[in-house]
Amino acid sequence: MRLFANELCKIKASRSVKWITIIFFCFAVLAGAVWKKGANPVEIYGFGAPFLWILGSGASGFFLYAAVVAGLFASEFESGVIHNALGCGVRRSSYFIAKVTAIFGVTVLIYLSSLGVLFLFKCRIAGFGPAELIFADYGRKVLVFNGWAICSLLSYVAVYIFIACLFRESVLTFIASLVVTLCELFHLFRGPVRIAIDAVAFIERDRILTPEFAALFMPCVWILVISLIGAYTLFLVQDID
């Protein structure tokens, strides 16, 4: 717990993370404020389009946030602060697990908070109200959709963490992380962002609560697991300069 508390303190102290979080919340406010109810089946649900916009848009602050956090991880190697921990008896495995848990936890917190902000502004400004919530299983669909969306976002964060463990330099990590995102946005490979955009079709056909929808996100799960295993192995095995 104390290692986890340390990691939260470090993230909290980072100016970059603070600014990126503010930018991301501003996007959420804007998305909520400009949203208009329409006849589009996705928008009838009241949440699909804006959230997909957040998830799928390379202009959103989120991937920038993830790259910044991974850069923070890498900067601990650069600055040598990681020596203070390992040199006083902290196990590498404990250090890694605490750090990744904190990064994932803050990521989910920011995502859910911005979701709440977006929803609030939709209700206040665009008039989305309780009547729209009576669609069958609306609550479950929101949970399932956002659960998978979080999974896909965390898979990206995991890739960035792997890059951080590989390069161990903050600027290089930041750039490499953004290059990976841009490669996907320019269709060079099919990853979490493209998968999330493909999820729109399932929303339109009201097929969120189906095994097929879950199967759509399986590559994200694999990316998450493989990236974390790779990052953990690198962190455990490599010398710390």
Place this chain on the structure above:
Amino acid sequence: MKNEDILTTRNLTKKYRKELAVDQVSMSIKSGDIYGFIGENGAGKTTFMRMVCGLARPSAGEMELYGASGKELQKARKNMGALIENPAVYPNMTAMENLEVQRRYLGIERKDSEEMLEGLLELVGLADVGRKKARNFSLGMKQRLGLAIALTGNPRFIILDEPTIGLDLVGKAELRNLLIKLNREKGLTIFFSSHDLSEMQRLATRYGFLHKGRLIKELTAQELEQECGPQGIDAEQYFLNLILNAGGERKK
């Protein structure tokens, strides 16, 4: 306990591809020693210290810290502090917050710690700037904060890699006096490295001369004086002669 072995290494080796950075170094540091590790740039001092701290894995050889070895080594490091190369501080945190981070790493309870951490800042001369962010500190102040971090938890053994680098004359003297005080009053065992022999002579009670990864000579401060005297040379010349003769010689 006096004369207890704090650190013992046997044929400790580190190889990077074809290069031997540390070559079968066997040495021991006893409780209360101020052990000076001297060698030219690239001699392997930092690499050796990084292995002792667990930052680099030895390619061969053994190491014991407080009698612990293998998987128990990391646990034994809880009673050790280290300042390796540049002072490692979080620039967006205050000096006190940096020490709080280290306190949590060591598992020290918060309720026991405030006095200790404030005492540490006072010890290193940073009591007035404890609530200021470290990014505004000079190199000398960061070095002192790094030392305070290394001393968190009252370790019995501390490793300092080139601790006076970047410090001015006054800063060097203050650091030296502090380390001597900690050694005499609290029995702190100090293992430090430098390529500045004159600085080392003011502090060390024992010396280890490292050249191209090999420990070519170990002697006490008195033995150094006794060896230099009859030859009519100073310590620096003695060391240079050691390097010149190092081709076929290992530590006896």
